[in-house]
Amino acid sequence: MIRTPLRPLARILRARDRGESPDAIEHENIRRRQEDMRDRTRERAEGRLLVLAAMFLCAFVVIGGRMGMLAASVPEEPRASSQGAEIRAQRADIVDRRGRILATNLETFALYAQPPQMIDPGNAARELARIFPDLDEERLLGDFTGKRKFLWIKKKISPEQKQAVHDIGEPGLLFGAREMRLYPNGKLASHVMGGTRFGREGVRAAEVVGVAGVEKYFDEVLLDPANGSRALTLSLDLTVQAATERVLAGGMKLMNARGAAAVLMDVRTGEVISLASLPDFDPNDRPRLPPSTGAADSPLFNRAVQGVYELGSTFKIFTAAQAMDLGIATPDTMINTAGPLRWGKYSIRDFRNYGSELTLDKVIVKSSNIGTARVAQEIGAERQQDFFRDLGFFDPTSLELVEAAGIKPLLPSKWSELSTMTVSYGHGLSASPLHLAAGYATVANGGRRVVPTLLKRDAPQDGPRVMSEATSANARRMLRRVVTEGTASFGDVPGYAVGGKTGTADKPLETGRGYHEDKVIATFASIFPAHDPRYVLVVTLDEPVETSGPEPRRTAGWTAVPVAAEIIGRIAPLLGLRPDVEPGQLADITLTSN
Known part of the structure; x- marks a missing residue:
């Protein structure tokens, strides 16, 4: 930047020739320089204020729009997000050679508790022990009143059991959606089917994985979304x-x-x-593995x-x-x-x-x-x-x-x-x-x-x-x-x-x-x-x-x-095989040729 001198020599000489004071020229130049600096500072401040105002305006528009969308949407309970990779819940059906179901899925629920949200842990433990006789009331009460913030109570419950738990009215008892593997024919072809169990589990979903039989052999195929949930067709005839x-x-x-x-x-x-x-x-209730000494009798x-x-x-x-x-x-x-x-x-x-x-x-x-x-x-x-x-x-x-x-x-x-x-x-x-x-x-x-x-x-x-x-x-x-x-x-x-x-x-x-x-x-x-x-x-x-x-x-x-x-x-x-039965000899009839 080129600065203008406060006492320019040409003007000083002319002022002396006219009998004027050279100091007046310097004071005038100082005044002008200060005015120029003030004008530039004011312009810079006004620009910053304009940018800041625009930012505040945008923020208020975004917040106002989001508040409007939330006000217009249906109220919904926040969902807990699972950690890591998304859990694959859907598993394809297995059918026999004629398309009849051998294994399919049934929507059910899991029951879990968040003790910090409970109002009456004692009543909850007592009622749960009544609904599920295999649960221990004292142990439940100890879990509900201890330091635990989360615990599974039942991995699979029936619709009737869900309603009974819901009637307790305890906000700390919550339900998670589940997909249960169902074998509608019970023991039929059990060694071919094998069975399944829950793999990775989240609050909202659980992965069903095979543990034996075709369920384990074709595990990736049955879980692969690319198959479009197409059923696996076996050669068995039900x-x-x-x-x-x-x-x-x-x-x-x-x-x-x-x-x-x-x-x-x-x-x-x-x-x-x-x-x-x-x-x-x-396979709906697959037993535990036996001791190795008695495996052949299992x-x-x-x-x-x-x-x-x-x-x-x-x-x-x-x-x-x-x-x-x-x-x-x-x-x-x-x-x-x-x-x-x-x-x-x-x-x-x-x-x-x-x-x-x-x-x-x-x-x-x-x-x-x-x-x-x-x-x-x-x-x-x-x-x-x-x-x-x-x-x-x-x-x-x-x-x-x-x-x-x-x-x-x-x-x-x-x-x-x-x-x-x-x-x-x-x-x-x-x-x-x-x-x-x-x-x-x-x-x-x-x-x-x-x-x-x-x-x-x-x-x-x-x-x-x-x-x-x-x-x-x-x-x-x-x-x-x-x-x-x-x-x-x-x-x-x-x-x-x-x-x-x-x-x-x-x-x-x-x-x-x-x-x-x-x-x-x-x-x-x-x-x-x-x-x-x-x-x-x-x-x-x-x-x-x-x-x-x-x-x-x-x-x-x-x-x-x-x-x-x-x-x-x-x-x-x-199997569609027609019997080949030879006709018996008719009584009192003799076959003769013409």
């Missing part, structure tokens, strides 16, 4: 599942069994139509998937099928069944004496251990292992249950020639009923491996070929003759040509060394209709005893087979 469980429960009681399992599977698509395990539980234990058993003679058809596929034998090939068959210090015997020779077909029909073991010797350990690996007996199944992931068949520690012989008739290798069902599906569908699934499929699986179609056809005929002529005679169902194989295996001791003398695992693996199989049904009973005769009978032919036959008779019409 009516078939109900019929299977009812007959299985009756058979388990009739045969005095400790437990039971059943798997019904489509041989082409791999769909599991029903899967039952007894004893079972209600109703939470899924015997069809987690139970790994020696399944006995049901394995014999695999040995016969491999022998036929390798060209080692045909159904009419004579097999040496003279016994006992000795290997070192061990002996292999048959249930009864079948003579010195049987055809391969008769070895399966009569269920000869010796004949099957001799066929296995011809196959050899390496080829036998490859075949069972192709059938899926070396790995866990990929069924969509969290329980299935870690269940791997128990294989011989050293696959010797003796192991080859014992595995051929179902001893020395332990597998689940689900593994067995998948293996029989491969035998029944023409020789292609199928993978069990709980999801509905619209087309058959095109799995790798394990055996030829000719071998599959021969094996199916053998299984049919087991029912019509062999050990599964009680398995014949009029109108539905049932084929299958029995298996009775001694139950191992709890120590793992040796076997019980009077406890068995009885299994019947069946296919129907045998001429064009659509389904495989595996029924397993744990420690069955049939007591209608003079002596107790434990073999599968007397225990598991009748139960499976009754199941097939009930479910075949539900």
Whole structure:
């Protein structure tokens, strides 16, 4: 900035020439400078006041507008905001193959208390103990009068209980919206459903998460908002599942069994139509996990998937099928069944004496251990292992249950020639009923491996070929003759040509060394209709005893087979299978040709 001098030389000289005082010029310049400074200061102050006034005006406009909006809105209680990520409350439904509800959601409420807001804690504790008998009045009173500012009282309450609590009139008792998982069919398919619990919880919402079964396996899918709450469709058929469980429960009681399992599977698509395990539980009130020592006796234990058993003679058809596929034998090939068959210090015997020779077909029909073991010797350990690996007996199944992931068949520690012989008739290798069902599906569908699934499929699986179609056809005929002529005679169902194989295996001791003398695992693996199989049904009973005769009978032919036959008779019409009944001979009518 250029400053004007207070005593400019030119004006001083002119003033002296005119006889004027130079000091007057300086005073005049000082006065003008002060006036200029005052004017600039005033302009600056006026600008600041204008800006401040504009700010105050804007603030008053915003506050006035907000007050007007609040005055015009409906009164509402302030909502507490949850900490962290938003809780996902909505969970998709689960339905069966026909769209019928297996699991859905029910709106309910949680009850919580804020003691600082309570007016009469004593009355509140007394009334709550009356409404909820499982609550302790003294403990509630201690919580209400202590230092706690918040506490949950009930995570789920009914509408009637909510109204009763509301009638107490205590402002410190509050309700939070909840979404409860509901299984309207109760225990039905409980081991498939699994169950849920509350995960992250807030005052206004709680996340429902799966703890077992398909609920846990598909947890992210069921909670994913991108799915638009579309229901998860399973392969189960609700009516078939109900019929299977009812007959299985009756058979388990009739045969005095400790437990039971059943798997019904489509041989082409791999769909599991029903899967039952007894004893079972209600997923609406899922029990606690049992001690590790009694896990196998818990109703939470899924015997069809987690139970790994020696399944006995049901394995014999695999040995016969491999022998036929390798060209080692045909159904009419004579097999040496003279016994006992000795290997070192061990002996292999048959249930009864079948003579010195049987055809391969008769070895399966009569269920000869010796004949099957001799066929296995011809196959050899390496080829036998490859075949069972192709059938899926070396790995866990990929069924969509969290329980299935870690269940791997128990294989011989050293696959010797003796192991080859014992595995051929179902001893020395332990597998689940689900593994067995998948293996029989491969035998029944023409020789292609199928993978069990709980999801509905619209087309058959095109799995790798394990055996030829000719071998599959021969094996199916053998299984049919087991029912019509062999050990599964009680398995014949009029109108539905049932084929299958029995298996009775001694139950191992709890120590793992040796076997019980009077406890068995009885299994019947069946296919129907045998001429064009659509389904495989595996029924397993744990420690069955049939007591209608003079002596107790434990073999599968007397225990598991009748139960499976009754199941097939009930479910075949539900599956849409029409009975194929041959007409009987009409009395006193002779057919003659023209």
